[in-house]
Amino acid sequence: MSSFTVGTRGSALATTQTGHVADALASLSGLTPQTILVKTEGDVTSGPLAQLGGTGVFAAALRVALLEGRCDLAVHSLKDLPTAQPEALVLAAMPERVDVRDALCARDGLTLAALPAGATIGTGSPRRAAQLKYARPDVDIVDIRGNVGTRLGRVKGSPEQADDGGVGRVAQRDLDAVVLAAAGLRRLGLQEHVTEYLDPSVMLPAPGQGTLAVECRPETVADPGSPLAAALAALDDDATRLAVTSERGLLARLEAGCAAPIGALASVDGELLTLDAVVCAQDGSDVIRRSASTRDLTDDGARALGVQLAELLLREGAADLAGL
Ligand SMILES: NCc1[nH]cc(CCC(=O)O)c1CC(=O)O
Numbered sequence: 417m418s419s420f421t422v423g424t425r426g427s428a429l430a431t432t433q434t435g436h437v438a439d440a441l442a443s444l445s446g447l448t449p450q451t452i453l454v455k456t457e458g459d460v461t462s463g464p465l466a467q468l469g470g471t472g473v474f475a476a477a478l479r480v481a482l483l484e485g486r487c488d489l490a491v492h493s494l495k496d497l498p499t500a501q502p503e504a505l506v507l508a509a510m511p512e513r514v515d516v517r518d519a520l521c522a523r524d525g526l527t528l529a530a531l532p533a534g535a536t537i538g539t540g541s542p543r544r545a546a547q548l549k550y551a552r553p554d555v556d557i558v559d560i561r562g563n564v565g566t567r568l569g570r571v572k573g574s575p576e577q578a579d580d581g582g583v584g585r586v587a588q589r590d591l592d593a594v595v596l597a598a599a600g601l602r603r604l605g606l607q608e609h610v611t612e613y614l615d616p617s618v619m620l621p622a623p624g625q626g627t628l629a630v631e632c633r634p635e636t637v638a639d640p641g642s643p644l645a646a647a648l649a650a651l652d653d654d655a656t657r658l659a660v661t662s663e664r665g666l667l668a669r670l671e672a673g674c675a676a677p678i679g680a681l682a683s684v685d686g687e688l689l690t691l692d693a694v695v696c697a698q699d700g701s702d703v704i705r706r707s708a709s710t711r712d713l714t715d716d717g718a719r720a721l722g723v724q725l726a727e728l729l730l731r732e733g734a735a736d737l738a739g740l
Contacts, residue, residue, distance in 0.1 A: 419448040420644050423478050423487035426453050427563050429600050433628055434491040436603070437511065437651070441489075441630075444647035454481045454490075472498040472673075479505060482633060488644070490631045493600075494624030494660055499668035508637050508645075509630040510660060512653040515598040516626040516681060518544060518619045519610040522593035523572040527612040528552060535592040538570050542698060544595045546677040547619045549700025558591060564601065567594045568609050595619075599626035620679025620694045620705075623663035627656055655684040658718045662691045662710075665722025670695070670729070670740060677738050682718075687711050691721050695734040704732050 420441070424434035431451075438449035456477040475497050478490040482505060494510065501507065520528055520537075528551060531537070538560040539545055545557040560567055568574055570591045595614070601607055630648060637645040659682040666680050667673070677696040682689060689712075694705040706728055710721040726734075734740065 417447065417642075417644070419450055420445075420489060421450045421452060421487040422489045422491060423452050423454045423481045424491060425456050425474065425478070428604055429493075429564055430491075432603050433493070437489075437491045437628060437630055440511070440651055441644070441647045444650050445643040447643055447647075452481070452487055454478050454487075472496070479631070482631065485633075488632060488636055492629045492631060494627040494629040494664075495597075495622040495674055497624070497629060498673060499664045504633070505631050506634050506637065507629045508632050509648040509652040510657045511628055511630075511651050513627045513656040513659070515602055515613075516621050517598045517616065518595050518614045518621055518625075519598040519601055520593055520595055520612040520614055521568055521571055521601075521609040522611040523574075525611050526593065528593075528614065528618070531555060531592055536590070538567060538591045538594040541595075541622070542675060542677040543622055543679050543696070544619065546696035546698060546700040546703070547679065547694070548595065550696065550703050551618050553700070560591075560594065564596060564604060564606065567596060568606065570594060571609075574609070597621070597625055616681050616692065620681050620692060622674060623667045623678070623680045624660045627660050657715070658689055658713060659683055661715050661718040662689060662722040662725075663693075665719035666691065666693050666726045666729075667722070669723045669726030670734065672738075672740055676740065680722075682721075684713065687713065689713055689718060689721060691725050693725050693729060695729050695738045695740075697737050698739060702737060704729055704734055704737060706732070 422434055422438045424430050442449045454477050456474050475492055481487050482490050533554040536556045536558050538558045540561040572589050662682045663680040672678050680693040682691040688709050690709040692707040694703050696703045708725040710717050
């Protein structure tokens with residue numbers, strides 16, 4: 417094998433992320449990367465994301481392409497992946513996580529605290545909506561979706577976006593602000609739109625936010641000495657994997673997906689893995705926020721930490737609060 421093929425969705429974010437990973441694996445392995453475009457259900461359905469039903473709409477078509485052998489690798493945003501891993505595929509690498517925070521992109525350089533009462537903030541994420549309402553009960557949340565460029569284009573006074581999501585619609589510029597993942601904005605070179613990086617004490621990110629996951633068939637990594645398997649192992653980052661394993665362990669135990677009003681963020685500090693999590697009422701009127709730590713820095717230890725914190729949250733009424 418002198419080359420490998422990576423499947424990607426067509427959005428600017430997906431092709432950028434896939435390109436970075438393909439380049440890194442190419443230079444680690446000496447192999448030539450190829451990419452193929454895969455259309456996914458999440459890209460062709462236009463209803464509110466929260467109503468698409470079921471998780472994993474973005475990942476499913478890429479997984480079919482992997483299983484059919486049309487590509488060797490798929491690059492996912494981990495936060496879009498359901499916690500249940502299909503047995504026929506493995507997450508072979510999680511590269512070092514980038515900025516985990518959510519970012520406010522507001523008109524006129526405004527911060528969340530400086531937005532006037534009644535300001536409109538666009539997000540399609542129940543997690544972001546609830547935490548915004550909890551911090552600022554006097555703002556209005558507007559349900560929006562679409563690609564990163566489309567969303568930025570909704571902010572009043574925003575410049576024309578190059579990426580209109582392929583729909584050819586002119587941006588409406590009707591909102592005071594939108595909230596997006598800092599990681600995606602940075603990968604697209606759009607950081608200049610950020611007016612405030614929201615501190616995790618105000619807004620906990622989605623489990624897995626800011627993290628990419630490279631998925632393949634088990635046979636691709638069966639021989640650890642093969643150039644592609646060795647490159648995948650080299651790209652994998654231990655601290656990232658432990659952190660996201662605990663965040664996703666929590667999400668799995670809460671039997672929730674990316675559409676639930678749940679935030680979680682873990683990090684390794686020395687010998688300690690600490691996980692913070694929040695479960696919100698859908699309307700943001702109340703939240704339950706707790707944290708827990710472990711010194712067991714193994715995948716099983718990380719997952720157990722997530723389960724333990726989920727069970728604490730459930731004992732404190734998380735299921736009723738969030739409507740899980
Ligand atoms: N749900 C869409 C999605 N999936 C991953 C990212 C950003 C990159 C990341 O978090 O890794 C985004 C856009 C956003 O939430 O603003």
